[in-house]
Amino acid sequence: MKYAFFLGCTIPARSRNYELSARKVADKLGIDLIDVADFMCCGFPMKASDSESAQIMGAYNLCLAQEKGLDICVLCSSCASQLTEVAHSLSEAGPQRDRINAELSRAGLTYWGGVKVRHFARVLLEDIGIEKIKTHFIKDLSDLKTAVHYGCHYLKPSEIYDGFDDVENPKSLETLVAVTGARVMDYPGKKRCCGGPVLPVDENVALSVAKEKLDDIVDAGADAMCLVCPFCSVMYDDNQKSIESEFGAAYHLPVLYLTQILGLAMGFNRKELGLNMNVVKTKKLLSQYFE
């Protein structure tokens, strides 16, 4: 199983823990992630100011995967949504594709359609399957109480995702976490946005949105949060301290990537999973799983 591995911008610069743990998990499961050096930004952060340019950037990246004859596997939910949306809108020949191809011609590229884009979690569920993943677990995580955060663009807009999961009643992440034996705590506001896209516009609004979820998760009695997007992680992990000081709260809630939880169950060590790079310390919570 081979995919063009789309890292996007945030992960290689700020979320190397996600990248490291994803590569380890992929390796264990026989997923071949091919690095494509010339990938650029997916275009998502350009959408608000200039949708047309965002679409050109998305299509450029699809072309590079097309040249290699590979589908794309993505770790970031915003990248997943942006690239899937562009692939969806350019899937058929017509004036829209012609218009984008005219722009791409400056880089000597043409997009013909057919590249599929999927989030890493979706690849795990659809191409590997729970039963096979289970066979690689050597540690039981049943003492870990987690709360999953889906975020928005992992599932939405649903019209581009061909029926993957259910926007109003999502299950995919709970399913993946639960196979490790970890407990998955339900909480109100599970589907709420992290607020991240508002961060460059109004920090207080963005942090207020993130705070509501942290409150709900701590009230539900979870020991850790599990997520699949580096943007969301910036809000809950990197900015947790700012939220605490801004609103006089105290959470100390470790924020783990799905791949770190799966990797933990597979027996990888702290460093292999980049757990030393998580901002909220995980050492105490996970001490029983390491020598």
Place this chain on the structure above:
Amino acid sequence: MDKLNLDRADKNFKKELTRQPGGEKISACFMCRSCTASCPITAVNDTFNPLRIIRMALYGLKAEVLKSDFIWLCSSCYACQERCPQGVSITEFMTLLKNLAVKAGNMPQGIRAQRDTIKGEGRIYPIDDFDNKKRAKAALPPIPTSCEAVEKLFPPARN
């Protein structure tokens, strides 16, 4: 917020919007407020209210909408769009309004900075040698520190 003053309405604004991606179905809005009730931003700051923005746009309050700060508070989470019983692509509509606001000269500093960085460097967080050193230490492959393609795709004449 102040009362809406319809004397300043631009009757063509609705038509202008319905011709563009994201605006096609806004006339179908029957004011059920599902969007506003679903919005995580409205929940913490009611100066952002998707229903109100749609109504303002339909009434033709072009300048009030495109020069506003509030349109920029949309987090593009799609909660409203997924629940709209009338099939209005509300999130795409908000994106359309933001794009039009930029053309009208209204763009928050943070959004401008993002755009300029991406169009200049091809990434929102450009990678330097120091980043690649840290990556090498973690046994991760290097990432290019510059992007030629972005210069070809977005030559100064096009911007």
